[in-house]
Amino acid sequence: MAGLHLPLCRTNLIRSSSSPAPSAYTRPPVVTRNLSYWDSIYSDIETHLKKAIPIRDPVTVYEPMHYLTFAPPKTTASALCVASCEAVGGNREDAIVAASAIHLMHATIYTHDHLVVTDGSRPESETKITHRFGSNVELLTGDGIMPFGFELLARSTGSSSEKILKVIVEITRAVGARGMVAGEDDVIHPDRQLHGCGAACGAILGGGSEEEIERLKRFGVYVEKIQGLLSEKSKDEGAKMELAEKWRALALKELEYFDRKKVEQISTIVGV
Amino acid sequence: MAGLHLPLCRTNLIRSSSSPAPSAYTRPPVVTRNLSYWDSIYSDIETHLKKAIPIRDPVTVYEPMHYLTFAPPKTTASALCVASCEAVGGNREDAIVAASAIHLMHATIYTHDHLVVTDGSRPESETKITHRFGSNVELLTGDGIMPFGFELLARSTGSSSEKILKVIVEITRAVGARGMVAGEDDVIHPDRQLHGCGAACGAILGGGSEEEIERLKRFGVYVEKIQGLLSEKSKDEGAKMELAEKWRALALKELEYFDRKKVEQISTIVGV
Numbered sequence: 001m002a003g004l005h006l007p008l009c010r011t012n013l014i015r016s017s018s019s020p021a022p023s024a025y026t027r028p029p030v031v032t033r034n035l036s037y038w039d040s041i042y043s044d045i046e047t048h049l050k051k052a053i054p055i056r057d058p059v060t061v062y063e064p065m066h067y068l069t070f071a072p073p074k075t076t077a078s079a080l081c082v083a084s085c086e087a088v089g090g091n092r093e094d095a096i097v098a099a100s101a102i103h104l105m106h107a108t109i110y111t112h113d114h115l116v117v118t119d120g121s122r123p124e125s126e127t128k129i130t131h132r133f134g135s136n137v138e139l140l141t142g143d144g145i146m147p148f149g150f151e152l153l154a155r156s157t158g159s160s161s162e163k164i165l166k167v168i169v170e171i172t173r174a175v176g177a178r179g180m181v182a183g184e185d186d187v188i189h190p191d192r193q194l195h196g197c198g199a200a201c202g203a204i205l206g207g208g209s210e211e212e213i214e215r216l217k218r219f220g221v222y223v224e225k226i227q228g229l230l231s232e233k234s235k236d237e238g239a240k241m242e243l244a245e246k247w248r249a250l251a252l253k254e255l256e257y258f259d260r261k262k263v264e265q266i267s268t269i270v271g272v
Numbered sequence: 273m274a275g276l277h278l279p280l281c282r283t284n285l286i287r288s289s290s291s292p293a294p295s296a297y298t299r300p301p302v303v304t305r306n307l308s309y310w311d312s313i314y315s316d317i318e319t320h321l322k323k324a325i326p327i328r329d330p331v332t333v334y335e336p337m338h339y340l341t342f343a344p345p346k347t348t349a350s351a352l353c354v355a356s357c358e359a360v361g362g363n364r365e366d367a368i369v370a371a372s373a374i375h376l377m378h379a380t381i382y383t384h385d386h387l388v389v390t391d392g393s394r395p396e397s398e399t400k401i402t403h404r405f406g407s408n409v410e411l412l413t414g415d416g417i418m419p420f421g422f423e424l425l426a427r428s429t430g431s432s433s434e435k436i437l438k439v440i441v442e443i444t445r446a447v448g449a450r451g452m453v454a455g456e457d458d459v460i461h462p463d464r465q466l467h468g469c470g471a472a473c474g475a476i477l478g479g480g481s482e483e484e485i486e487r488l489k490r491f492g493v494y495v496e497k498i499q500g501l502l503s504e505k506s507k508d509e510g511a512k513m514e515l516a517e518k519w520r521a522l523a524l525k526e527l528e529y530f531d532r533k534k535v536e537q538i539s540t541i542v543g544v
Contacts, residue, residue, distance in 0.1 A: 061449055062449065065449055108415065109415070112411055112412075112415055115389065115411065116389060135389035136389060139384055139387065139389060139411070140384075142415075143380065143381070143384055143414075143418070143447070144447075144448050144449045145448075146415070146418060146419065147418065147422075147443070147444040147447045147448040148444065148448045148449060150419075150422050150440060150444045151440075151441055151444035151445060151448055154437045154438075154440040154441045154444065155441055160433075161432075161433030161434050161436075161437055162433050164433075164437060165426045165433055165436060165437070166426075168422060168423075168426040168440070169423055169426045169427055171419070172419040172420065172422045172423035172426065173423060175415070175416075175419045176416050176417075176419040176420045176423055177333050177334065177337055177416045177420060
């Protein structure tokens with residue numbers, strides 16, 4: 001699976017300082033343990049999205065939309081949404097639409113992050129990507145993908161309207177102005193704040209308690225901070241890995257509140 | 273009020289062929305009749321938006337957001353949302369959040385439509401605007417304004433969750449992929465399909481019946497088609513005005529279903 005964000009594992013955290021820091025969009029070292037769990041989630045989200053976005057007329061609109069939805073690497077934020085739903089005892093189907101919507105937000109951000117604007121106001125992207133369409137089409141298509149994510153949610157019938165609205169608030173906050181604000185420790189992640197959001201949405205839809213939702217959300221925020229940190233180049237790799245370990249411990253601390261068996265799968269995302 | 277889209281009136285439709293076609297973003301000839309009704313709506317929407325988007329820290333995010341929200345000309349689509357709500361017997365307050373959300377969609381579209389991308393894939397904007405920020409900031413801010421519109425709606429408490437979700441579906445369809453598809457007669461309007469959407473949202477929130485919602489939506493679609501047509505340059509001004517008159521008659525036909533007194537104000541948008 002090209003560009004897949006695999007679960008972080010301890011091998012990420014103890015990577016030698018001489019190895020290059022991976023971009024947020026490149027593939028971390030492959031681990032096989034528990035892969036099938038996350039892989040099955042990615043597969044279910046992809047299946048849902050492919051059904052939701054058929055290539056139809058007019059192809060000038062739907063073909064770029066289809067392409068740009070699946071062009072970015074998968075994000076662990078959408079997978080975390082499903083895993084978080086299952087961790088509080090919900091069914092996977094309850095979270096698939098929200099996970100798909102989160103992927104669509106990620107696709108808009110990814111598309112616009114790599115857009116070529118040449119008035120000098122934009123730092124050149126570190127990750128060179130192939131542009132199949134012109135900037136105009138990529139800009140407009142990104143603008144179409146984002147509301148489509150909200151449409152999928154607003155049209156979904158599996159959960160109560162109140163839960164759906166809560167999920168929409170979570171997502172809008174993650175990708176709106178608040179999501180654009182750099183988090184503490186100045187870690188700015190290209191996905192904005194989608195991981196905490198993904199975890200919270202899954203917990204809401206899975207019927208988690210307020211406490212469970214908040215804890216899984218904080219867990220997701222740490223996952224994002226760790227991923228962001230590991231994707232940054234650092235002069236002091238030792239200090240960087242130390243900080244990652246600290247966040248990893250704090251992330252796992254949030255899971256202690258839960259039944260160990262229920263959160264076993266979800267904890268693998270920070271490598272235990 | 274700079275750039276205000278005033279209600280179209282008969283004087284628009286019989287403009288001599290030698291007068292320049294107004295851009296979609298320029299001010300149509302001023303009419304005073306019933307202006308106070310539409311003006312009071314614009315004022316209420318602006319008040320709501322100014323409260324919703326304070327300039328606060330970090331100003332690097334909120335200042336451009338505030339500026340780019342109020343930079344575009346007001347759109348009749350958001351005013352139509354309020355008028356449509358009142359036309360079916362609803363209270364203005366029921367529609368103000370949706371009208372504000374529609375303005376925010378319009379602001380995103382306006383901001384991104386005027387973005388400078390210079391790989392040659394974008395036709396140069398006919399309307400020259402002043403760019404206060406760089407393209408990067410304008411791109412990201414537009415991306416933040418759109419979800420903020422959905423957040424306002426998802427957080428609003430005045431209407432039932434079911435109605436809010438219906439409104440979100442209307443808006444996402446108007447600005448998403450379907451909204452990007454050119455309508456019949458190849459009239460592509462820079463606001464996509466916000467007028468039909470605005471009218472439908474107002475009718476939903478005002479408690480209109482399915483029939484009322486559908487008729488007001490079609491009315492809004494005609495309003496948009498007329499505005500789009502009048503903003504285009506044409507080789508045959510006579511034929512253009514004939515078509516505008518035809519659409520105007522069809523628009524008014526939709527209103528015949530309603531109590532004459534209730535829709536008196538709303539009908540002025542196409543100039544009776």
